[in-house]
Amino acid sequence: MNFILKTLFKKTLFNMNSDQLVIALTKGRILDEVLPLFGQAGIVPAEDISKSRKLIFDTNRENVKLMVIRGSDVPTYVEFGSADMGVVGKDLLLEYGDEGFYEPLDLKIAACQMMTAGPVNAKPVEGRLKVATKFTNIAKKYFAKQGRQIDLIKLNGALELAPLMGLADAIVDIVDTGKTLKANGLEPRELIAQISSRIIVNKASMKIKNALIREILGQLGDAVDKK
Ligand code: PRP
Numbered sequence: 001m002n003f004i005l006k007t008l009f010k011k012t013l014f015n016m017n018s019d020q021l022v023i024a025l026t027k028g029r030i031l032d033e034v035l036p037l038f039g040q041a042g043i044v045p046a047e048d049i050s051k052s053r054k055l056i057f058d059t060n061r062e063n064v065k066l067m068v069i070r071g072s073d074v075p076t077y078v079e080f081g082s083a084d085m086g087v088v089g090k091d092l093l094l095e096y097g098d099e100g101f102y103e104p105l106d107l108k109i110a111a112c113q114m115m116t117a118g119p120v121n122a123k124p125v126e127g128r129l130k131v132a133t134k135f136t137n138i139a140k141k142y143f144a145k146q147g148r149q150i151d152l153i154k155l156n157g158a159l160e161l162a163p164l165m166g167l168a169d170a171i172v173d174i175v176d177t178g179k180t181l182k183a184n185g186l187e188p189r190e191l192i193a194q195i196s197s198r199i200i201v202n203k204a205s206m207k208i209k210n211a212l213i214r215e216i217l218g219q220l221g222d223a224v225d226k227k
Helices: 003-014 029-040 073-080 092-097 138-147 177-185 202-209 212-227
Strands: 021-026 056-058 064-069 085-090 103-106 110-120 131-135 150-154 170-175 186-195 197-202
Touching: 003 021, 003 170, 021 029, 021 073, 021 212, 029 085, 029 103, 029 197, 029 212, 064 073, 073 103, 073 197, 085 092, 092 138, 092 197, 103 202, 103 212, 131 138, 138 150, 138 170, 138 177, 138 186, 138 212, 170 186, 170 202, 177 186, 202 212
Parallel strands: 021 064, 021 085, 131 150, 131 170
Antiparallel strands: 056 064, 085 197, 103 197, 110 170, 110 186
């Protein structure tokens, strides 16, 4: 079977059935906050996700399955329709670009801020600023808007080390409590965006599975309002 046929076959099996909905959840911190919200909306995994190595789970609703994946993969699964809906941080949506799907609901969980940060009491940098981040698109856009020339340094984690070790003058990262910055001699500077978890929906699924998706969006919206 060639690749296209295989893909179509899988889609038919998993989620092109208009009665069946696949929701991709972001694992980690967001998952801990999202499961209680889904519970209130009447969607409960059939087994304890935290105790399983499985990646796709049945729920108490026969027609709803939950996938648990890295946040950075959620937009991809939803854009290409392998998942109908997804839960993902606005940070990753800003980084990925939000053209490929709808973003109908702010779950108002996992709230934090996208910020620039730099060493405490550092002198202003003249000339090009060296900025380390894993959010390269967000950083590029932000500094371009400020008319500021930067050299971008792409890292995949532990960004706070970059100024400390002389690799960068500043970082662009998520700030929640601010403790990680403080522990590494950094201070928050400019606010780039307020971040929280969002529901995204595949564009075709929104048409084909409209009734079911609207029902679930309504239930999740009510759960968010009750918080
Ligand atoms: C995020 C972020 C900071 C930290 C901020 O990292 O990159 O390092 O949280 O939180 P705080 O303001 O409460 O200290 P995370 O733990 O999500 O891991 P990551 O480096 O893999 O992104």
